[in-house]
Amino acid sequence: MYYVKETGLRFRSALVDQVFAKSLRLSSRAQQQRSTGEITNLMSIDAARLQRLTVDLHTVWVVPYLILISCFMLYDELGISFVAGIAVILLVIPITLCLSRVMKRLQKALMDVKDRRVKLCYEVLAGIKVIKLQAWELSFTKRVMEYRTDELLKFRSYIVTQAISSAVYNGVPSLVAMASFVSYVLLGNALDVSTALTSLALFNVLRFPLFKLPQVVNAIVEASVSVKRLRDFLLDEERVVVGPGSLTAPGILVDRADFSFDAASTPPLQNVSLSLQSGDLVAVVGAVGSGKSTLLQGILGDATCSTGHVFRRGRVAYVSQQPFIQNATLRDNILFGLPFEHWRYERAVAVSCLVDDLAMLPFGDRTEIGEKGINLSGGQRTRVALARAIYQDADIYLFDDVLAAVDSHVGADIFHRCMLDILKDKLVVMVTNNLGVLPHCSRILVLVNGHVAQQGSYADLMQTKLELATMVATFQGGSAIDGDAAPVPFELKGNDVASPRPDADASDSATRAVDALADAAVARRKITLSDAGADDDDAAKDAIVVDAIPTAALMVKEDRSTGQVGWPIYLVWIQACGGLIAALGVLVVYLIAQGMTLCATLWLSLWSNHPQPSDQTFYLSIFVVLNVAYILCLFFRAVSIYLFGLVGAKELFQRLITQILRSPMTFFDTTPLGRIVNRLSKDMYTTDEDIPSSFGSILTASIAATSTIGTIVYVTPLFSVVLVPVGWWYLSAQQFFIATSRELQRLDSISRSPVYALLTETLDGMSTIRAYGVEESFRHRLRNLLDTNQRAYLLNFAVNCWLGLRLEFTGTVIATFAAFFAVWTKPTQAEWFAGLAGVSLSYAFQITRNLNIGVTTLSELETEMVSVERIHAYTTLPSEAALRQSENVAVQPMAAAWPSHGRIVFDNVTLQYRAGLPPVLRQLSFTIEPQEKIGVVGRTGAGKSSLVVALLRLVEVQSGIIYIDGIDVSLLGLHDLREKIAIIPQDPVLFSGTVRSNLDPFDLYDDAALWASLTRSHLDHKVASLDDVVEERGYNFSVGERQLLCIARALLKNTRILVMDEATASIDATTDASLQATMRVEFACCTVLTIAHRINTILDSSRILVMDQGAVAEFDTPSALLENDSGIFSSLVSHWRDDAPSL
Known part of the structure; x- marks a missing residue:
């Protein structure tokens, strides 16, 4: 036996x-x-x-x-x-x-x-x-x-x-x-x-x-x-491995190919033909849902080539739009099974701008990273995945919107050091919504509704004044194809509260004033910072710690009981089954x-x-x-x-x-x-x-x-x-x-x-x-x-x-x-x-x-x-606070329409994620007035997302109080609080079901309201019915479309407070501009907190909150902050003005 x-x-x-x-x-x-x-x-x-x-x-x-x-x-x-x-x-x-x-x-x-x-x-x-x-x-x-x-x-x-x-x-x-x-x-x-x-x-x-x-x-x-x-x-059915075909050198050949994920539906990308070779830097641009990510998946063989042919020769490195991070040390995530080589590893970390991040981690690159990179920011996850790709020393690099999750100056640094320098002899195909990189690309593919509408060099495509030229004009904020760039209008009145309906002329005037101040700040900083990067490489080498050190364990080891299973456990089962009788x-x-x-x-x-x-x-x-x-x-x-x-x-x-x-x-x-x-x-x-x-x-x-x-x-x-x-x-x-x-x-x-x-x-x-x-x-x-x-x-x-x-x-x-x-x-x-x-x-x-x-x-x-x-x-795990605490005497006077104004006060708030870890917010104090539009910026690890964690009580603060309209939020039930705040998270998450169940799981709204939210979020053309199927984790929607659905959720809520955490990072410039205009109108009477990497999306904010090491470094109007040449915000805008338009 x-x-x-x-x-x-x-x-x-x-x-x-x-x-x-x-x-x-x-x-x-x-x-x-x-x-x-x-x-x-x-x-x-x-x-x-x-x-x-x-x-x-x-x-x-x-x-x-x-x-x-x-x-x-x-x-x-x-x-x-x-x-x-x-x-x-x-x-x-x-x-x-x-x-x-x-x-x-x-x-x-x-x-x-x-x-x-x-x-x-x-x-x-x-x-x-x-x-x-x-x-x-x-x-x-x-x-x-x-x-x-x-x-x-x-x-x-x-x-x-x-x-x-x-x-x-x-x-x-x-x-x-x-x-x-x-x-x-x-x-x-x-x-x-x-x-x-x-x-x-x-x-x-x-x-x-x-x-x-x-x-x-x-x-x-x-x-x-x-x-x-x-x-x-x-x-x-198994995926078809993409072979080299007739290619004799590293390259990609696509011949009249249709790429699809489902045999029953129309291919999301059709009739694609292109021939790429080493040394090409190819940018793929287009609106949300146009097929950009599908093209990369077709090249990889993940999307089925239903007609035509696709061939590929050479080793591939790929960075997905939602980076894959293992539950392992940061170093192991970068090595990805390859043996460790000191110089190669050092280079990958440096060009991915991870040096400062390693310095902040408690055990450097031996710090354990949680599942899906839970203890890393979105930008850090992207840069770890990028470092993994660089370390591979592959022949072909496929990047799916890697610049969207990082700050503009970090993105510019990555683009220069990676795409234009160490990968200059490689074949690089990058999906991007940052049109500022296009002049540096050898070829551009413009996708429109699942077809390649344009293909060629930047200069040639701009001369046609067709799709690409229109997209660039929108990206630069202009209303015409020719002429100077101007940011998208949004009303700015310094410390005053924004009016419910912004006036276009006033907005343009205020924005141009900020723009002029930004340009002046850039000019002044160029004088003082001209030699600032002289020793960057040496500093990077010194900062990267690769010696063997203990690993910091993030994941808790599973408890294993010892000895006999106690009678209380038997009693638990018997009582659950109906009791002793x-x-x-x-x-x-x-x-x-x-x-x-x-x-x-x-x-x-x-x-x-x-x-x-x-x-x-x-x-x-x-x-x-x-x-x-x-x-x-x-x-x-x-x-x-x-x-x-x-x-x-x-x-x-x-x-x-x-x-x-x-x-x-x-x-x-x-x-x-x-x-x-x-x-x-x-x-x-x-x-x-x-x-x-x-x-x-x-x-x-x-x-x-x-x-x-x-x-x-x-x-x-x-x-x-x-x-x-x-x-x-x-x-x-x-x-x-x-x-x-x-x-x-x-x-x-x-x-x-x-x-x-x-x-x-x-x-x-x-x-x-x-x-x-x-x-x-x-x-x-x-x-x-x-x-x-x-x-x-x-x-x-x-x-x-x-x-x-x-x-x-x-x-x-x-x-x-x-x-x-x-x-x-x-x-x-x-x-x-x-x-x-x-x-x-x-x-x-x-x-x-x-x-x-x-x-x-x-x-x-x-x-x-x-x-x-x-x-x-x-x-018997510890629980969060009660979902409802209306019986609390301190909360009884709260009106049903709370919050009616949207005034937020952080009073000496300190936040620590777990015992033994350093605080991520340190005695934080500031006040946000009703209807203010607040942009939140700061370098990685500054505590931007921790503001949201504290505000919505995902983790309870260690000390201090947060008030909304005069009520201490710690006295509220969690649902009393969270239902009253609309949030658009950085990682768009959908659940299997229907469009309706993803927008309104409690069936609180009628069909008209749901369609209105879809229309305002520019998804009505994608959704045929509210009962359209949403597959597991929203796989039948692109990442950009998932973000639009998350925005539609927020539009449904009748709330006075909106939090946006890089809400439009994966959305093209045209859709982003339209959404920004929609949100200015829809949330004009709301208090808005916008955590952003794209500096241009917050330049028209009422005030800017600059975070640094968990504390408020600067908090004032954009114009006031830009007058301070040595300020952090002025530095960020300087980098953006230097890098974003032309890189």
């Missing part, structure tokens, strides 16, 4: 490895059809089912063999009467086949809804920050619970069918015995003690294979569903079922002692009634334990998902996503199905063993002398086994989480992993994690084998002494003793099986209860 189990384990590992490998080869079309949750289930549940089947298949040949031998011996004992028993078996077979087909159908439906539930859970966890910012926890809890309710309804249908199947299978021995004895008596035979007890013993031998048979059938049914699911997945009811059902079979056996013994023909009908009738009652009890027994567990499964899951969504953001920052998904998938599966089954098996085995021992002691009291040492031996082995198995199971559970974490991480970074050709490296990591997991699992089974040998010995001792004392005992009433002795012996032969099932299942239960322990640990 050990080798069979080892084979099953190898089989599971092979399946997990193949599923993982296949996920790396899926085409874009197949990826859209396969959610992360579904792939997780394939690796966790389906592979485990096939592993169990390899063990159960071993019994497939054993079961028929035992049945055949038992039937032959019964025929020898009962003669032709046994044909009735055979007839019962033959009658049961079609019934069981029908039940198995029903179970298979129900199992498939159950797995489908389970996939959808895990998929939604993964999406919720991946977008948890947006859910909290939008105060959507209750909506998504409801959505998840709807899936969960549907799952449990299907599971209830499945367990009722399974209970019928179990009752049929487990009742077969009783039915066979009943039919055989009835036939035996009707044929005129007298049932004596010898015949009855010998037949009873054989029927008990028959019980084991017939008991195993439903388990094997259930395993085959489940495995057949899993096989089909795995087969369908492994046969999914419900548990007592289940116990009574099991006792009645065991009582029925014991009564039937004792009645048979009594019957066999009265073989007179006149008594046969009476005894036979009672025997039949007892057996029918037993079979009915079997059904109710199976249903009762599963329905008991079903109540607990729903309750525990609701507690789990509710508490996870109520946990503070620090929990998600320090906990890998795969670890949380493991609780919601594998641990919940164990709680749903395994624990009720184990509880039922333990109750059955323990009650049967107790009745067996009681019967033996009653018949032969001397057996109690042997019972003490045998019991001591048994309990010693049991305790040693359970203690060892428990810890091994915990190790198994903990070592499984990194497997799921790697899967989710890999699926997130699929394009990057495939572009760099490191699929095998990730498969190697998976195999190492699987090996670690398998060590604990295999050792656990070895301990099971150790226990099995000792239990066989214990059972043999019990049976031997029971037989010895039965022969040695001299009864005073011999006429009934023979029957009872026979019953006790037949039970004694079963004791080994009952003891084995009891101990192994008890051990399995304790290890399975680790899942409840892990779930319970998450249900």
